[in-house]
Structure formats: C-alpha cells, structure tokens
Amino acid sequence: MQADHNIILNHEQIQHKVKRIAYQIYESNVNEKEVIIAGIAENGYVFAQRLASILENISDCQVTLCKVTMNKKSPHNTIQTSITPEQYKNKSLVLADDVLNSGTALVYGVKHFLDVPLTRFKTAVLVNRNHKKYPVKADFKGISLSTSLHEHIVVQFGEEDIAILK
Secondary structure, eight states, X not given: OOXXXXXXXXXXXXXXXHXXXXXXHHHHTTTOSEEEEEEETTXXXXXXHHHHHHHHHHOSSEEEXXXXXXXXXXXXXXXXXXXXXXXXXXXXXXXXXXXXSSSHHHHHHHHHHTXXXXXXXXXXXXXXXXXXXXXXXXXXXXXXXXXXXXOOEEEXXXXXXXXXXX
16 A cells, blocks of 8 residues: 555444444334345445344344445446345335445435335445535445545455545
8 A cells, every 4th residue: 555545444443333334224223124225336235235244133124135236437327226126115225335425326326216115215324525416415424524526535345444545
C-alpha cells in the first residue's frame, strides 16, 4: 500500500460496524418473520452476506440474501436480482452497499424495489461519504466521512478487511 493511502477502518473496526448494523436491522425488524438483505454487487453483496450471517445468529426471523446486479456507471439500465419479486413481496427489505458516494447506485436500487409492495424498506452502508446528488439516505451506516470529491474510498473485503481513503 502506498503512503498516500489512509486506513479509515481496519479489519476489527469493520467487523464491529457490521455487527452493530446487524443489531440495528434486527431491532427495527423485531416483529418481522422474514427479512431480505439485498446487496449491490460486488462489495455491497459481500457486506450483505456478513449482515445476513450475523442476523441469522441473533434473531429468530428468516433471513434471505439477495444479490442486486447493476452497471454502476449506467444504473438506469437493467437491474437484476437473484430472487424473484414474489420472494420479496410484502416483506421487510434492507438494501446494502459498501460505500455511499453520490447515491446513484442506491437510488436506482431503491427505485427497482419500489415496483413491489414491501412492509418496510431500509438502506445500509458501511461508509457514507456525504456527497449525495440524489435525495437518498442510509438508514444504517457504519461511519460517515467528510471527504473531497476527488478522494476515493475503497473497501477491501477478505481475510483482513480494510477501508482506505485514496
């Protein structure tokens, strides 16, 4: 790693933030029988997998994982999900992504799921950069950062998770 990169979250901090967000999701869905955790591919889906794993351990509700695939550079094109609309209809859904930059991916993801009635709809991000160009917010967030527009946040999930500011 180059010296001009700053670590903003290390492995332990990321694990702690994911666990805290999972508990917040559980608290807001304590009366639900099933919760859908939909992660925006790629890193948003890894984040969603971790949330789902913790939720399964701390709650009695059924947790269903959904992968949301979109072209983040052109999100108005087709968005695909790994489960059918019938599988998330009238259920509680949390849309997850690793970093909320401009809000483009999150707002198009929200738009996609609004075509089907849901009992509750929330959003979760690990890092919120506060550079939104759309009126979308993260209901659950690990950390909020004030960064410049030319800085870049990268979350690297793996054996040693790390979030860096470039």
